Amino acid sequence: MPGTRLNKYIASSGLCSRRGADELIESGAVMVNGKKITELGYSVQPKDKVFVNGKMIHPVKHEYYRFYKPAGYITTSDDEKGRKTIYDLLPENLHHLKPVGRLDRESTGLIILTNDGDLINSLTHPSAKVPKLYRVSINGKITQKDIDTMYKGIEIEKGKTAYAQVDVLECDNNSTVMEILLYQGLNRQIRKMFEHLGYEVVTLKRIQHAIFTLDGLKRGEFKPIKPGQIKDLRNFLNRIESQNA
Secondary structure: OOOEEHHHHHHOOOOOOHHHHHHHHHHOOEEEOOEEOOOOOOEEOOOOOEEEOOEEEOOOOOOEEEEEEOOOOEOOOOOOOOOOEHHHOOOHHHOOOEEOOOOOOOOEEEEEEEOOHHHHHHHHOOOOOOOEEEEEEEEOOOOHHHHHHHHHOEEEEOOEEEOOEEEEEEEOOOEEEEEEEEOOOOOOHHHHHHHHHOOOEEEEEEEEEOOEEOOOOOOOOEEEOOHHHHHHHHHHHHHHHHHHO
8 A cells, every 4th residue: 555655754744854854764763653664665654653763743734934034033943042033023833933044143034934844955955056145235345356256265164165146236435235146055154255355244134045035025024935836946946956967
């Protein structure tokens, strides 16, 4: 009798992606009906009981939202230092959703929220090369040499080289406003690149992630993403994957 592949079943619980589920299965953390399962192709039947690390899991309905993060909030569900988090702005019925990527405390802009572990992995895995667009202002007038350097790559940490495509929108002797396109997701990537070049980031806002933008959102506001839009997103990701293959 056909069932659901175990990794897909685990991912559908929102616990992790299918790739993460494969790792859990291989590590021996998964049990089905009291039996440890390490076979990646194992099929789960409708009445089976699945446990991960001793906790029973169930498939859940996937939810997707766009959220406009204001400055002053960190992108996490809990903070040991007691700082404000984005979940202070969200109703409790959305607290189970996870952010797709992060924005640092003083950055603003678009965050996709979901409990779809597979989609999170598809959007954030280093090999995915999903475009993210930022509106950034810095102190000082950026030079063409620095723009070229950002495109060619800057080693922001040992062994980590960051790349960015820069489109200058406004520029004078005191400041520069630009749009910056990234295909990576390194920690504080834009800020570290400008710090390396001797500039200070004044404002940083993510205005687009994959096909989604901030259109129709006010700061602190969230709106559901429609099923048709998720279908469009998956088609977009499939095209990127085929181009990178």
